[in-house]
Amino acid sequence: MASTEAPEVLRYAAFTGDPAGGNPAGVVLDATGLDASRMLALAAEVGYSETAFITGRDEARRRFSVRYFSPLAEVAFCGHATLATSVALAERIGTGALLFDTPAGEIGVDTVTGPDGKVRATLTSVPTRSRPAEAIEVDATLAALRWAAADLDPDLPPHVSFAGNDHLVLAAASRARLADLAYDFDALTAVMRTHGWTTVHLVWRESEGSYHARDPFPVGGVVEDPATGAAAAAFGGYLRTLGLVTAPRTVAVRQGEDMGRPSDLTVEVDPYETRVRVTGQAVPIP
Known part of the structure; x- marks a missing residue:
């Protein structure tokens, strides 16, 4: 009982x-x-x-x-x-x-x-995997985000990546595009439920070892997640699948900055290992 x-x-x-x-x-x-x-x-x-x-x-x-x-x-x-x-x-x-x-x-x-x-x-993480996103998945998501195809970074193609949950990974072409997030909550919820995604992992590449991220999470009843460890692990698997990691390396992910809750996630990726390691601190909230 x-x-x-x-x-x-x-x-x-x-x-x-x-x-x-x-x-x-x-x-x-x-x-x-x-x-x-x-x-x-x-x-x-x-x-x-x-x-x-x-x-x-x-x-x-x-x-x-x-x-x-x-x-x-x-x-x-x-x-x-x-x-x-x-x-x-x-x-x-x-x-x-x-x-x-x-x-x-x-x-x-x-x-x-x-x-x-x-x-x-x-x-x-559990073993990661990543696949190219289908056009129908990307188009519906862009419409819900109110983004255009030209807003995406052509060097980081859309993928659906997994590290315990599925996340759609979309790379913005500029930091300004990432910062300007005003999406249709109901429309994105519907798209995510249709495809079984937990978050949409929006990233901008500052350098090879540094990324900024934002994660809409409407299917959980939350507009945005300030730090998403599961998506960071999936993103590590995404980088590995794309061949952007050719030797063991550490990638810094900065998230939550545009929400006023800055977060730092350290992602360790090994090209010969499907599991990804994610590191960070946690402190009690008074």
Whole structure:
């Protein structure tokens, strides 16, 4: 029988060292008595783009079962909520390796305390994959975004990329285009639901090792995500598939800047490995 007691919900800002930045996530460290409807209701009450729920644990092995809920639906995997949960656990049971069993698969996380005393976490994604987006997918998305085909970077073709969830990756030709985001919420929701995408990952390439990103998330009931670890992992797989990574390298992704919640995601890509590593900080929100 599901518990009727309200569990404690922790609140963390992920991919930042500043509680006023990053992407807020709810974390419930003990959700063993909650059913899916109660977790969904709690996520809606919290109101963040995602809340993570630990539904099972083996602390001796540092292994945990985790589910993720947006205010509107369950999501197979969420990077920023994984980061927040990892840091919350590390602060209570000590830093080190953690293992999460998620609906998307097994996610390993390494946690360490940095010189500033704050915990950093590195998640290793499930195997990534990426395919060219079809014209019908791109055209419908551009219409919902109110973008033109000329707004896209021809050197970074549209792809549907996966790292636990599917994300449409679109590269803007300029930073100004990325900054000017005023999309049709209902139209983009419909397109994303039709194709099963969790976010649309909009990027602009500042340099080979530095990108800016924005992630509309209307299917979760949120206009935009300030930091999207799952999309960053999928983007790493995208770069690998395009052959833009020919040796192990680290890519910096800056997200949330245009929302006033700057976030920094570090993406490690190995051309010989389909899994991608994503690193960042998380701090409690007072």
